[in-house]
């Protein structure tokens with residue numbers, strides 16, 4: 001796990017060897033300790049160079065070990081003895097030096113990095129802090145301001161930036177090990193104390209308090225209730241005020257609190273869930289590792305509305321050729337202007353050349369004849385999409401994939417109008433598509449594994465977090481969202497205000513409350529969908545609309561807002577009031593409060609006092625309850641996929657893991673009890689009835705979330 005090589009020069013090489021990222025597992029730490037001791041015993045060895053196998057220094061501590069009992073040499077002590085060693089220690093950084101990997105390098109007396117290397121302390125993203133001396137050594141190198149920024153955000157930096165900040169001593173375009181050896185030979189014999197960061201005094205300056213206050217205010221504003229960023233500021237502040245040993249005590253104290261916190265568990269779960277989503281599997285046994293994706297170079301994008309524009313931008317940015325199609329010249333012109341401007345702005349921001357040469361604009365389907373894959377992003381209307389699909393089949397080559405960016409329409413029904421049902425899949429992007437990371441890849445009953453593999457690979461190439469999901473109305477994300485939205489609306493009927501619901505959700509950690517999101521997306525979008533689905537028709541009385549539709553409780557409030565022309569931000573009025581159409585600052589609207597009061601009076605509803613706890617329980621547990629149904633139906637392969645969808649597509653707070661993880665953390669029996677309670681009070685809302693899978697998991701002793709897949713497998717078993 002760590003290889004010791006005695007080189008011909010007076011140098012020993014210690015190679016961390018734990019693929020794929022050379023995480024500092026217990027075995028690696030033991031290997032390092034043994035190797036260092038071997039080097040120290042060898043009188044011929046004057047210097048030690050640390051490097052990683054496969055040109056990858058280290059991705060840090062082994063995160064998998066955190067969920068069990070930790071064994072092996074402690075990282076803190078190991079790094080301390082490396083730094084204290086009387087022999088010269090040099091880190092040769094290639095690939096990444098992250099977390100404990102960078103902390104190990106900071107314990108060395110010199111650091112050399114390859115130009116392509118990336119360095120960082122991302123522990124905050126896992127719910128804790130750099131707990132192997134990183135919070136004390138880094139500020140002593142870079143000063144407090146840079147250390148605060150790096151440690152509280154977890155941002156990874158280039159070797160060049162690391163050089164400017166003083167984190168590395170040298171950057172090389174060549175082999176970092178070679179360069180580290182040369183550096184070692186040139187400094188052997190020089191005093192080591194000035195190179196030992198722990199011997200440096202606190203990095204105090206007169207403005208420490210104000211710098212830390214500013215950092216604290218910034219992290220509190222962005223962290224949405226996450227504890228780790230605040231603790232990171234406290235730890236770095238200690239590096240400015242206290243000698244190293246005292247600072248280390250503070251680091252340890254803060255780490256103890258964070259390490260076993262529910263937030264750290266949630267964030268580490270999210271880390272693995274995100275990686276797990278790429279390992280898709282279909283009910284027929286096809287999987288990411290037994291299905292080959294063929295290469296895609298040219299992509300057609302049909303429709304240059306908001307979604308089509310974002311999709312085209314994402315594709316071009318990833319170096320793909322795009323033919324972007326619109327149905328009329330005016331639409332094409334406005335789409336062209338928007339896409340071009342977005343790409344130019346992005347290129348300017350990143351300091352790279354504009355990729356506009358990859359983009360062609362077209363008005364005729366014939367210009368799509370040579371593409372490898374088409375993404376349809378026209379208006380959300382089944383008939384229109386069907387027309388597009390059948391027209392496409394007339395011009396596309398036989399093997400070209402047809403993907404739909406529908407947000408919930410039936411992919412099988414669309415596939416049926418084509419001559420290639422096996423090559424039809426959904427690619428559900430989230431708005432704005434060039435910003436949002438999530439992509440639901442929807443397989444229909446006839447989609448071939450290869451088609452799914454191609455869509456997943458393309459999504460990955462354009463840097464999306466892709467989740468393969470089955471075909472049902474709304475797929476995973478929007479199917480669950482509907483129930484979340486329903487509960488929020490019922491809460492308004494029962495006595496809450498939009499700002500009260502949003503405040504509870506934002507305090508829980510959502511980036512934005514649901515009513516603010518609805519205003520941002522446009523209330524007219526859902527209105528149109530409800531009209532198309534028959535929920536709103538000519539038989540509905542517009543003045544006294546029924547609260548009962550298609551056999552279920554229905555809340556007509558959003559329709560009534562739309563009738564008043566309140567479409568949200570775009571019209572300057574929605575659930576909130578805005579200074580002008582298009583402005584973003586939501587203000588409570590007294591008109592809405594009166595409107596809600598009148599509504600309750602009209603329908604004889606006595607307003608109740610709704611607590612924040614009830615808002616969270618009804619919204620979050622409804623999401624999870626539907627998530628269990630989705631698992632039962634085989635629409636998502638596991639709870640992790642559902643959580644990834646909510647983390648990356650719906651602003652669910654990462655430090656709460658996702659709705660399924662949250663349910664597991666609160667306790668499944670508590671969730672069951674609450675759902676039973678709310679269903680008893682609201683028997684007219686069938687979705688509040690606890691799902692079969694939830695009941696079954698509770699009956700089976702509420703197994704940990706990692707084991708739910710096994711229980712789902714057995715759900716339909718007759719054995």
Ligand SMILES: CC(C)(COP(=O)(O)OP(=O)(O)OC[C@H]1O[C@@H](n2cnc3c(N)ncnc32)[C@H](O)[C@@H]1OP(=O)(O)O)[C@@H](O)C(=O)NCCC(=O)NCCSC(=O)C[C@@H](O)CCCCCCCCCCCCC(=O)O
Nearest residue numbers: 021023059060061062063099100122130131132256259275
């Ligand atoms: C490294 C990456 C940038 C690579 O990205 P890439 O896209 O190439 O690949 P993947 O992300 O897909 O990863 C490939 C593969 O590797 C797995 N993996 C990656 N990193 C790790 C890791 N650090 N540990 C384990 N496994 C890892 C990943 O899961 C993939 O596996 P798969 O099976 O899917 O192929 C990228 O991966 C990345 O960014 N990684 C994470 C980097 C990171 O966050 N590093 C920080 C780790 S935490 C750390 O280092 C902590 C240190 O500060 C030291 C802390 C000291 C601990 C002291 C403990 C004190 C406890 C006190 C409290 C005790 C109280 C009590 O007892 O109760």
